Amino acid sequence: MALALPIIDFSPFLDPSSTKAAKRTTAFEIDQACRNVGFFYLSNHGVDPKIMQQMLDNARTFFERASPEEKRGLAIKDAGDGIGDSSRGFQRVEGGLKGTHEAVDMFRPVDNSEGPPYQVGFGENQWPQTPNTFRNTAEQYIDSLFLLATEIVRAIATALEVDETVLLSRVDKSFWNLRIIGYEATDERNTTSKVSGIGEHTDFGILTLLLTDPQPGSLQVWSKNGEWVAADPIPGCYLINLGDMLSKWTNGIYVSTKHRVIHNSNQARVSIPFFFDPNMDAIISPFLPLDRNTHEDDGILFREKFVNSIKYSIVT
Numbered sequence: 001m002a003l004a005l006p007i008i009d010f011s012p013f014l015d016p017s018s019t020k021a022a023k024r025t026t027a028f029e030i031d032q033a034c035r036n037v038g039f040f041y042l043s044n045h046g047v048d049p050k051i052m053q054q055m056l057d058n059a060r061t062f063f064e065r066a067s068p069e070e071k072r073g074l075a076i077k078d079a080g081d082g083i084g085d086s087s088r089g090f091q092r093v094e095g096g097l098k099g100t101h102e103a104v105d106m107f108r109p110v111d112n113s114e115g116p117p118y119q120v121g122f123g124e125n126q127w128p129q130t131p132n133t134f135r136n137t138a139e140q141y142i143d144s145l146f147l148l149a150t151e152i153v154r155a156i157a158t159a160l161e162v163d164e165t166v167l168l169s170r171v172d173k174s175f176w177n178l179r180i181i182g183y184e185a186t187d188e189r190n191t192t193s194k195v196s197g198i199g200e201h202t203d204f205g206i207l208t209l210l211l212t213d214p215q216p217g218s219l220q221v222w223s224k225n226g227e228w229v230a231a232d233p234i235p236g237c238y239l240i241n242l243g244d245m246l247s248k249w250t251n252g253i254y255v256s257t258k259h260r261v262i263h264n265s266n267q268a269r270v271s272i273p274f275f276f277d278p279n280m281d282a283i284i285s286p287f288l289p290l291d292r293n294t295h296e297d298d299g300i301l302f303r304e305k306f307v308n309s310i311k312y313s314i315v316t
Protein backbone atom coordinates (compact mmCIF):
# COMPACT_ATOMS: atom_id res chain seq x y z
CA MET A 1 0.00 0.00 0.00
CA ALA A 2 2.30 2.72 -1.31
CA LEU A 3 1.85 6.24 -0.07
CA ALA A 4 0.62 8.23 -3.00
CA LEU A 5 -0.04 11.58 -1.41
CA PRO A 6 2.34 14.42 -2.28
CA ILE A 7 4.07 16.59 0.32
CA ILE A 8 4.21 20.26 -0.62
CA ASP A 9 6.40 22.88 1.04
CA PHE A 10 4.26 26.04 1.22
CA SER A 11 7.00 28.42 2.37
CA PRO A 12 7.93 29.76 -1.08
CA PHE A 13 4.33 30.88 -1.54
CA LEU A 14 4.02 32.47 1.91
CA ASP A 15 7.41 34.18 1.99
CA PRO A 16 6.92 37.85 0.96
CA SER A 17 10.49 37.97 -0.38
CA SER A 18 9.91 35.07 -2.82
CA THR A 19 10.07 35.75 -6.52
CA LYS A 20 6.92 35.47 -8.60
CA ALA A 21 8.43 32.43 -10.29
CA ALA A 22 9.01 30.67 -6.96
CA LYS A 23 5.42 31.35 -5.90
CA ARG A 24 4.12 30.02 -9.18
CA THR A 25 6.15 26.84 -8.84
CA THR A 26 4.55 26.13 -5.47
CA ALA A 27 1.11 27.05 -6.81
CA PHE A 28 1.58 24.55 -9.65
CA GLU A 29 2.53 21.79 -7.21
CA ILE A 30 -0.75 22.39 -5.41
CA ASP A 31 -2.61 22.52 -8.71
CA GLN A 32 -1.19 19.15 -9.76
CA ALA A 33 -2.21 17.57 -6.46
CA CYS A 34 -5.70 19.08 -6.81
CA ARG A 35 -6.10 17.64 -10.32
CA ASN A 36 -4.61 14.22 -9.77
CA VAL A 37 -5.09 13.27 -6.14
CA GLY A 38 -7.41 15.63 -4.27
CA PHE A 39 -5.21 15.24 -1.17
CA PHE A 40 -1.80 16.61 -0.21
CA TYR A 41 0.34 17.23 2.85
CA LEU A 42 1.38 20.82 3.44
CA SER A 43 4.60 21.61 5.32
CA ASN A 44 5.91 25.04 6.36
CA HIS A 45 2.37 26.39 6.46
CA GLY A 46 3.06 29.03 9.09
CA VAL A 47 0.64 27.81 11.78
CA ASP A 48 2.20 27.91 15.26
CA PRO A 49 3.05 24.31 16.31
CA LYS A 50 2.27 25.21 19.94
CA ILE A 51 -1.31 26.06 19.15
CA MET A 52 -1.68 22.93 17.01
CA GLN A 53 -0.55 20.83 19.98
CA GLN A 54 -2.79 22.78 22.35
CA MET A 55 -5.80 22.05 20.13
CA LEU A 56 -5.04 18.33 20.16
CA ASP A 57 -4.50 18.35 23.94
CA ASN A 58 -7.75 20.24 24.52
CA ALA A 59 -9.68 17.90 22.26
CA ARG A 60 -8.34 14.89 24.12
CA THR A 61 -9.14 16.49 27.46
CA PHE A 62 -12.71 17.13 26.33
CA PHE A 63 -13.35 13.57 25.21
CA GLU A 64 -11.64 12.08 28.27
CA ARG A 65 -13.01 14.37 30.94
CA ALA A 66 -16.24 16.12 29.94
CA SER A 67 -19.08 14.73 32.02
CA PRO A 68 -22.17 13.15 30.47
CA GLU A 69 -24.10 16.24 31.72
CA GLU A 70 -21.75 18.60 29.88
CA LYS A 71 -22.11 16.57 26.69
CA ARG A 72 -25.89 16.48 27.04
CA GLY A 73 -25.92 20.23 27.57
CA LEU A 74 -23.89 20.75 24.39
CA ALA A 75 -25.95 18.33 22.29
CA ILE A 76 -27.06 19.57 18.86
CA LYS A 77 -30.68 20.65 19.09
CA ASP A 78 -33.23 20.95 16.33
CA ALA A 79 -33.64 24.23 14.45
CA GLY A 80 -36.78 26.23 15.05
CA ASP A 81 -37.07 24.96 18.58
CA GLY A 82 -35.52 26.94 21.46
CA ILE A 83 -31.82 27.62 20.97
CA GLY A 84 -31.11 24.80 18.49
CA ASP A 85 -29.99 25.17 14.87
CA SER A 86 -29.51 21.47 13.92
CA SER A 87 -25.78 21.90 13.37
CA ARG A 88 -23.82 23.42 16.26
CA GLY A 89 -22.78 21.36 19.25
CA PHE A 90 -22.04 17.82 20.36
CA GLN A 91 -23.20 14.57 18.86
CA ARG A 92 -22.53 10.92 19.29
CA VAL A 93 -22.81 9.05 16.01
CA GLU A 94 -23.49 5.34 16.38
CA GLY A 95 -22.83 3.23 13.34
CA GLY A 96 -24.41 3.35 9.91
CA LEU A 97 -22.83 5.16 6.99
CA LYS A 98 -21.45 7.85 9.25
CA GLY A 99 -19.51 5.45 11.42
CA THR A 100 -19.11 5.53 15.18
CA HIS A 101 -17.54 8.54 16.88
CA GLU A 102 -18.25 11.63 18.95
CA ALA A 103 -17.87 15.17 17.66
CA VAL A 104 -18.36 18.81 18.54
CA ASP A 105 -19.10 21.19 15.68
CA MET A 106 -18.50 24.91 15.71
CA PHE A 107 -19.36 27.12 12.75
CA ARG A 108 -18.66 30.69 11.74
CA PRO A 109 -20.76 33.03 13.87
CA VAL A 110 -23.52 34.60 11.79
CA ASP A 111 -26.03 37.37 12.33
CA ASN A 112 -28.67 35.56 14.36
CA SER A 113 -30.38 38.58 15.83
CA GLU A 114 -33.71 37.29 14.49
CA GLY A 115 -33.64 34.31 16.82
CA PRO A 116 -34.13 32.26 18.85
CA PRO A 117 -35.69 30.15 17.50
CA TYR A 118 -33.02 29.79 14.84
CA GLN A 119 -33.03 28.56 11.29
CA VAL A 120 -30.66 25.76 10.28
CA GLY A 121 -27.07 26.95 10.77
CA PHE A 122 -28.07 30.26 12.33
CA GLY A 123 -27.69 29.51 16.02
CA GLU A 124 -24.87 30.03 18.46
CA ASN A 125 -21.84 27.89 18.98
CA GLN A 126 -21.92 25.73 22.06
CA TRP A 127 -18.38 25.77 23.36
CA PRO A 128 -17.05 23.01 25.61
CA GLN A 129 -16.05 24.14 29.10
CA THR A 130 -13.67 21.22 29.60
CA PRO A 131 -10.94 22.37 29.51
CA ASN A 132 -11.70 26.02 30.21
CA THR A 133 -9.13 27.22 27.64
CA PHE A 134 -10.99 25.40 24.87
CA ARG A 135 -12.76 28.36 23.31
CA ASN A 136 -9.91 30.82 23.56
CA THR A 137 -7.40 28.46 21.96
CA ALA A 138 -9.86 27.40 19.27
CA GLU A 139 -10.65 30.99 18.30
CA GLN A 140 -6.96 31.77 17.80
CA TYR A 141 -6.57 28.53 15.88
CA ILE A 142 -9.52 29.33 13.61
CA ASP A 143 -8.01 32.75 12.79
CA SER A 144 -4.74 31.08 11.73
CA LEU A 145 -6.47 28.45 9.63
CA PHE A 146 -8.72 31.00 7.97
CA LEU A 147 -5.59 32.86 6.81
CA LEU A 148 -3.87 29.66 5.70
CA ALA A 149 -6.89 28.42 3.73
CA THR A 150 -7.16 31.84 2.09
CA GLU A 151 -3.52 31.60 0.97
CA ILE A 152 -4.13 28.13 -0.49
CA VAL A 153 -7.08 29.53 -2.44
CA ARG A 154 -4.82 32.35 -3.65
CA ALA A 155 -2.29 29.74 -4.82
CA ILE A 156 -5.06 27.92 -6.68
CA ALA A 157 -6.12 31.17 -8.38
CA THR A 158 -2.49 31.76 -9.39
CA ALA A 159 -2.14 28.31 -10.92
CA LEU A 160 -5.50 28.46 -12.70
CA GLU A 161 -4.80 32.00 -13.91
CA VAL A 162 -8.14 33.28 -12.69
CA ASP A 163 -8.53 36.70 -11.14
CA GLU A 164 -8.07 35.92 -7.45
CA THR A 165 -10.85 38.32 -6.46
CA VAL A 166 -13.36 36.08 -8.26
CA LEU A 167 -12.40 33.18 -6.04
CA LEU A 168 -11.78 35.13 -2.87
CA SER A 169 -15.14 36.88 -3.10
CA ARG A 170 -16.76 33.44 -2.66
CA VAL A 171 -14.79 32.50 0.46
CA ASP A 172 -13.90 35.75 2.23
CA LYS A 173 -16.74 35.15 4.70
CA SER A 174 -16.23 31.39 4.64
CA PHE A 175 -18.90 29.55 6.58
CA TRP A 176 -16.18 27.45 8.17
CA ASN A 177 -16.81 24.47 10.41
CA LEU A 178 -14.35 23.43 13.08
CA ARG A 179 -15.01 19.83 14.07
CA ILE A 180 -13.46 18.09 17.04
CA ILE A 181 -13.75 14.32 16.64
CA GLY A 182 -13.11 11.59 19.20
CA TYR A 183 -12.73 7.97 18.07
CA GLU A 184 -12.93 5.49 20.90
CA ALA A 185 -10.42 2.75 21.49
CA THR A 186 -11.59 -0.72 20.57
CA ASP A 187 -12.21 -2.54 23.79
CA GLU A 188 -10.71 -5.96 23.26
CA ARG A 189 -12.63 -7.42 26.17
CA ASN A 190 -15.96 -6.42 24.72
CA THR A 191 -16.57 -8.40 21.56
CA THR A 192 -19.71 -6.44 20.76
CA SER A 193 -18.03 -3.02 20.69
CA LYS A 194 -18.03 -1.42 17.25
CA VAL A 195 -14.83 -0.27 15.60
CA SER A 196 -14.94 3.50 15.56
CA GLY A 197 -14.57 5.50 12.38
CA ILE A 198 -16.35 7.37 9.61
CA GLY A 199 -17.79 5.67 6.53
CA GLU A 200 -16.49 6.51 3.09
CA HIS A 201 -17.44 9.98 1.88
CA THR A 202 -16.19 13.05 0.09
CA ASP A 203 -16.05 16.36 1.93
CA PHE A 204 -18.60 18.95 1.13
CA GLY A 205 -17.01 22.37 0.83
CA ILE A 206 -13.82 23.88 -0.52
CA LEU A 207 -10.79 22.71 1.47
CA THR A 208 -10.40 20.56 4.56
CA LEU A 209 -7.33 21.24 6.71
CA LEU A 210 -6.84 18.20 8.89
CA LEU A 211 -4.92 18.01 12.15
CA THR A 212 -4.83 14.68 14.00
CA ASP A 213 -2.91 13.07 16.80
CA PRO A 214 0.20 11.16 15.60
CA GLN A 215 -1.27 7.65 15.56
CA PRO A 216 -1.02 5.95 12.17
CA GLY A 217 -3.40 3.55 10.50
CA SER A 218 -6.82 5.19 10.79
CA LEU A 219 -7.48 7.48 7.82
CA GLN A 220 -7.55 5.93 4.36
CA VAL A 221 -7.87 7.60 0.97
CA TRP A 222 -9.23 6.03 -2.21
CA SER A 223 -6.49 5.99 -4.84
CA LYS A 224 -6.67 6.07 -8.62
CA ASN A 225 -5.37 2.50 -8.63
CA GLY A 226 -8.61 1.43 -7.02
CA GLU A 227 -7.31 0.72 -3.53
CA TRP A 228 -7.41 2.33 -0.12
CA VAL A 229 -4.09 3.93 0.84
CA ALA A 230 -3.05 5.02 4.33
CA ALA A 231 -2.99 8.75 4.90
CA ASP A 232 -1.01 8.71 8.13
CA PRO A 233 -0.16 11.95 9.87
CA ILE A 234 3.20 13.55 9.16
CA PRO A 235 4.32 15.55 12.21
CA GLY A 236 3.99 19.29 11.69
CA CYS A 237 2.13 18.96 8.37
CA TYR A 238 -1.49 19.51 7.54
CA LEU A 239 -3.28 17.00 5.42
CA ILE A 240 -5.36 19.02 2.98
CA ASN A 241 -8.15 17.69 0.82
CA LEU A 242 -10.65 19.15 -1.59
CA GLY A 243 -14.39 19.23 -1.10
CA ASP A 244 -17.17 18.80 -3.65
CA MET A 245 -17.78 22.52 -3.99
CA LEU A 246 -14.25 23.22 -5.24
CA SER A 247 -14.60 20.36 -7.67
CA LYS A 248 -17.85 21.89 -8.96
CA TRP A 249 -16.34 25.37 -9.11
CA THR A 250 -13.53 24.06 -11.31
CA ASN A 251 -15.91 22.14 -13.54
CA GLY A 252 -14.54 18.85 -12.27
CA ILE A 253 -10.91 19.66 -13.15
CA TYR A 254 -10.09 19.39 -9.46
CA VAL A 255 -11.13 16.23 -7.67
CA SER A 256 -12.74 15.65 -4.30
CA THR A 257 -11.53 12.22 -3.30
CA LYS A 258 -13.34 9.79 -1.08
CA HIS A 259 -11.85 8.72 2.21
CA ARG A 260 -12.83 6.88 5.38
CA VAL A 261 -11.65 6.28 8.92
CA ILE A 262 -11.32 2.86 10.53
CA HIS A 263 -9.85 3.30 13.96
CA ASN A 264 -9.15 -0.16 15.25
CA SER A 265 -6.75 0.52 18.08
CA ASN A 266 -6.47 0.15 21.82
CA GLN A 267 -5.92 3.92 22.08
CA ALA A 268 -8.54 6.60 21.49
CA ARG A 269 -7.83 9.02 18.61
CA VAL A 270 -8.58 12.71 18.26
CA SER A 271 -8.89 14.47 14.96
CA ILE A 272 -9.64 18.11 14.14
CA PRO A 273 -10.77 18.92 10.61
CA PHE A 274 -11.26 22.58 9.72
CA PHE A 275 -13.71 22.71 6.86
CA PHE A 276 -13.17 25.88 4.84
CA ASP A 277 -16.49 26.23 3.07
CA PRO A 278 -17.93 28.93 0.80
CA ASN A 279 -19.64 32.08 1.99
CA MET A 280 -23.30 31.46 2.79
CA ASP A 281 -24.28 33.65 -0.17
CA ALA A 282 -21.71 32.21 -2.63
CA ILE A 283 -23.11 30.60 -5.75
CA ILE A 284 -22.31 27.03 -6.57
CA SER A 285 -21.78 27.58 -10.32
CA PRO A 286 -18.27 27.01 -11.71
CA PHE A 287 -15.95 30.00 -12.05
CA LEU A 288 -13.89 28.38 -14.77
CA PRO A 289 -14.94 28.78 -18.42
CA LEU A 290 -18.00 26.67 -18.94
CA ASP A 291 -18.50 23.90 -21.44
CA ARG A 292 -22.03 25.24 -22.06
CA ASN A 293 -23.70 22.20 -20.54
CA THR A 294 -26.22 23.11 -17.94
CA HIS A 295 -25.26 22.30 -14.41
CA GLU A 296 -27.68 20.95 -11.87
CA ASP A 297 -26.62 23.47 -9.24
CA ASP A 298 -26.35 26.57 -11.40
CA GLY A 299 -27.47 29.60 -9.49
CA ILE A 300 -28.00 27.76 -6.22
CA LEU A 301 -26.61 29.45 -3.14
CA PHE A 302 -24.28 27.61 -0.81
CA ARG A 303 -26.70 28.29 2.02
CA GLU A 304 -29.33 26.11 0.36
CA LYS A 305 -26.83 23.34 -0.15
CA PHE A 306 -25.78 23.53 3.49
CA VAL A 307 -29.35 23.40 4.79
CA ASN A 308 -30.05 20.33 2.68
CA SER A 309 -26.89 18.62 3.86
CA ILE A 310 -27.82 19.18 7.49
CA LYS A 311 -31.33 17.86 6.96
CA TYR A 312 -29.87 14.82 5.29
CA SER A 313 -27.24 14.23 7.93
CA ILE A 314 -29.40 14.43 11.03
CA VAL A 315 -28.70 11.33 13.02
CA THR A 316 -31.66 9.91 14.85
Ligand SMILES: O=C(O)CCC(=O)C(=O)O
Binds near residue numbers: 212218260261272273
Ligand atom coordinates in the same frame (compact mmCIF):
# COMPACT_ATOMS: atom_id res chain seq x y z
O1 LIG B 1 -10.61 11.90 11.29
C1 LIG B 1 -10.11 11.92 10.18
O2 LIG B 1 -8.94 11.57 9.97
C2 LIG B 1 -10.89 12.42 8.98
C3 LIG B 1 -12.27 12.89 9.29
C4 LIG B 1 -13.10 13.18 8.07
O3 LIG B 1 -12.86 12.68 7.01
C5 LIG B 1 -14.22 14.14 8.16
O4 LIG B 1 -14.59 14.54 9.28
O5 LIG B 1 -14.76 14.52 7.11
Ligand SMILES: [Fe+2]
Binds near residue numbers: 201202203259
Ligand atom coordinates in the same frame (compact mmCIF):
# COMPACT_ATOMS: atom_id res chain seq x y z
FE1 LIG C 1 -13.85 13.81 5.43
